[in-house]
Amino acid sequence: MLRRRQPVIVLGVLLLLCSTSIARTRKAYVPLMAPPAKRLAANTEPRKVVYEEYREERHTRSQFSLGGELGLLGRPDSTNGKILGLTTGLLGRVFAEYAASSRFILRGSLGYFANSSGEAQVLVSQSNLELGLAGYYRFPSRHSTKFDLGLAQRLIRTTSTITVFGTPTDNPSSLAYRLGPAASAEFGMTQTFSLLLNSEVTFQIASPMRTFVGLTAGLLFHLH
Amino acid sequence: MLDSVFRKRLAIWSGRSFALCFVLFLAGCANGSVSGPVQISLIQPIAGGHCQYQVVPTSVTTLSNINTLKGAVGQVVTTNSVLDSVPEILDSFKGLNPPDLDFGSSGGVYFPEDFQTLFNASLYQAVEETYLLTLAAGPQADLTVLNPNLSQTRIIYNAQLSIDDTGELTTDNAAYQAYPVTLPDGSAVVRDYLYAFPDHTVTLLPLGLNKGILGHESMHEWNRYAWMGKVDLTNTLTKNTIRSVDEGTADLAGFMISTDSNFFDCTFPIQGARDLAKRKMFDTNLSSNIATKKKGYPIHDAGAVWAYAQWKIGSAIGQRENLNALERMFLNFSSCARNDGEYDFNSIIQCHLRAIGSRSGAASSVYSDVFAGTFGG
Numbered sequence: 001m002l003r004r005r006q007p008v009i010v011l012g013v014l015l016l017l018c019s020t021s022i023a024r025t026r027k028a029y030v031p032l033m034a035p036p037a038k039r040l041a042a043n044t045e046p047r048k049v050v051y052e053e054y055r056e057e058r059h060t061r062s063q064f065s066l067g068g069e070l071g072l073l074g075r076p077d078s079t080n081g082k083i084l085g086l087t088t089g090l091l092g093r094v095f096a097e098y099a100a101s102s103r104f105i106l107r108g109s110l111g112y113f114a115n116s117s118g119e120a121q122v123l124v125s126q127s128n129l130e131l132g133l134a135g136y137y138r139f140p141s142r143h144s145t146k147f148d149l150g151l152a153q154r155l156i157r158t159t160s161t162i163t164v165f166g167t168p169t170d171n172p173s174s175l176a177y178r179l180g181p182a183a184s185a186e187f188g189m190t191q192t193f194s195l196l197l198n199s200e201v202t203f204q205i206a207s208p209m210r211t212f213v214g215l216t217a218g219l220l221f222h223l224h
Numbered sequence: 225m226l227d228s229v230f231r232k233r234l235a236i237w238s239g240r241s242f243a244l245c246f247v248l249f250l251a252g253c254a255n256g257s258v259s260g261p262v263q264i265s266l267i268q269p270i271a272g273g274h275c276q277y278q279v280v281p282t283s284v285t286t287l288s289n290i291n292t293l294k295g296a297v298g299q300v301v302t303t304n305s306v307l308d309s310v311p312e313i314l315d316s317f318k319g320l321n322p323p324d325l326d327f328g329s330s331g332g333v334y335f336p337e338d339f340q341t342l343f344n345a346s347l348y349q350a351v352e353e354t355y356l357l358t359l360a361a362g363p364q365a366d367l368t369v370l371n372p373n374l375s376q377t378r379i380i381y382n383a384q385l386s387i388d389d390t391g392e393l394t395t396d397n398a399a400y401q402a403y404p405v406t407l408p409d410g411s412a413v414v415r416d417y418l419y420a421f422p423d424h425t426v427t428l429l430p431l432g433l434n435k436g437i438l439g440h441e442s443m444h445e446w447n448r449y450a451w452m453g454k455v456d457l458t459n460t461l462t463k464n465t466i467r468s469v470d471e472g473t474a475d476l477a478g479f480m481i482s483t484d485s486n487f488f489d490c491t492f493p494i495q496g497a498r499d500l501a502k503r504k505m506f507d508t509n510l511s512s513n514i515a516t517k518k519k520g521y522p523i524h525d526a527g528a529v530w531a532y533a534q535w536k537i538g539s540a541i542g543q544r545e546n547l548n549a550l551e552r553m554f555l556n557f558s559s560c561a562r563n564d565g566e567y568d569f570n571s572i573i574q575c576h577l578r579a580i581g582s583r584s585g586a587a588s589s590v591y592s593d594v595f596a597g598t599f600g601g
Contacts, residue, residue, distance in 0.1 A: 174328035
């Protein structure tokens with residue numbers, strides 16, 4: 001039961017961390033103008049900054065971000081699909097994001113997902129290590145919420161184990177490659193943190209082609 | 225400046241990366257379906273052991289498409305529909321789809337990466353192995369010849385169907401069904417189905433992974449086309465006898481491909497009731513009403529006695545040799561009828577002894593013991 005609730009618990013903790021960081025960073029905001037005493041000392045007029053200008057400035061500069069996300073990776077399953085006809089496994093990723101321009105984002109990631117299925121005394125468990133690179137187009141936005149649409153590719157190393165009456169047998173590991181569209185929404189929580197929701201539909205390049213659906217949520221930490 | 229150089233390099237490597245994807249994409253799409261013979265890593269019984277298993281590469285020779293588990297002995301399919309409620313499914317195969325499979329491969333061996341794939345590949349392999357078992361008796365025993373539509377057999381994974389009078393969906397069981405269909409042009413055809421019903425109470429080896437059970441069900445198909453389908457089952461004695469021999473011979477096939485005389489207990493702990501090596505007698509409970517009980521005759525119990533006799537004879541003259549003799553007998557089954565054209569155990573036993581030939585002495589003493597006092601045997 002606890003295992004099933006793990007993603008919900010982890011997401012809850014992430015959201016809690018997020019709200020904590022909002023509170024802290026608000027206190028640590030760089031003020032728009034120097035305190036009156038310093039202003040007088042410098043004998044300068046405070047510079048007027050228009051909100052929109054500030055946003056535009058943020059968009060155009062190069063930016064590295066680091067993040068982590070958790071979610072589910074599902075494969076359509078005509079017989080045993082439990083969630084929307086999908087067989088699902090837990091997915092976790094850490095990633096680095098680089099905004100090559102105000103409109104083009106590259107996101108490299110390292111992920112892991114696992115699932116297991118079985119009946120009675122037979123269990124097949126699977127673990128997957130995933131190396132990913134995705135490119136996104138960022139739609140123009142004047143708000144702190146940004147929408148990205150792009151192409152994700154994943155190289156996956158799978159190892160699986162068949163356990164019969166308690167005796168496990170490891171299968172050799174295999175490599176697979178998936179490619180497909182991805183979309184993400186980034187909600188700026190503070191100047192430093194964003195909440196990231198990511199979805200992707202990737203196709204495992206094999207015959208027959210297999211479809212995977214990924215839904216994740218995570219946090220993005222912007223390096224300045 | 226540094227940022228500019230970095231950006232250029234990043235753009236180049238990103239471009240290369242996505243170009244590589246495209247090449248891989250094309251290569252993946254060009255990779256066609258793989259047909260047999262192939263090696264699939266499956267759960268196999270350890271020869272001579274009881275409920276002992278190992279995962280080993282297993283040769284599957286008759287597959288025409290590993291991705292759909294389709295081949296010379298049938299096709300593994302599944303559906304979410306209840307088969308009783310949508311007659312078109314069994315009438316025309318409509319709505320029966322290949323299961324979603326997840327094979328990995330390495331060194332020329334395919335290995336299932338989830339339970340469903342393991343289960344379905346095991347279904348096909350067990351059916352194939354039974355086919356090869358019967359084929360060893362000679363080309364006249366080839367089920368692809370006896371049943372030219374053998375490749376149309378559907379092996380239904382997770383079948384939702386009621387096979388008894390209760391109307392409740394069957395679970396924890398397997399079955400073979402020859403399903404007669406009248407086509408729109410008025411012609412009659414038979415569709416062959418092997419059902420693997422969902423496991424609800426099995427706590428040991430899942431049904432579909434027990435080769436003995438699938439071997440048992442597959443043997444019913446061979447029996448039907450080789451001999452049973454040609455017998456008039458109007459007479460109660462003939463019907464009960466033939467159906468018992470069918471069940472017992474199916475148990476024998478299950479034993480031979482699982483190499484475990486008590487393979488039933490590896491899935492259903494029934495305390496050896498179907499253990500072929502456990503001595504059984506054709507007692508008065510079985511013999512007294514075989515000619516009169518039109519419905520509900522215990523064909524599995526009578527079949528278990530027949531199976532024990534076969535196991536015992538096989539132990540004496542060789543299991544393979546005995547099965548060959550049985551198949552020869554079945555392929556010429558009309559010669560086993562009594563003078564009145566009906567069948568009973570005595571007429572079939574005499575027929576089997578003739579088929580064994582010079583080594584029939586050992587078989588004769590087994591039959592005398594097992595069927596003592598029955599039909600003057």
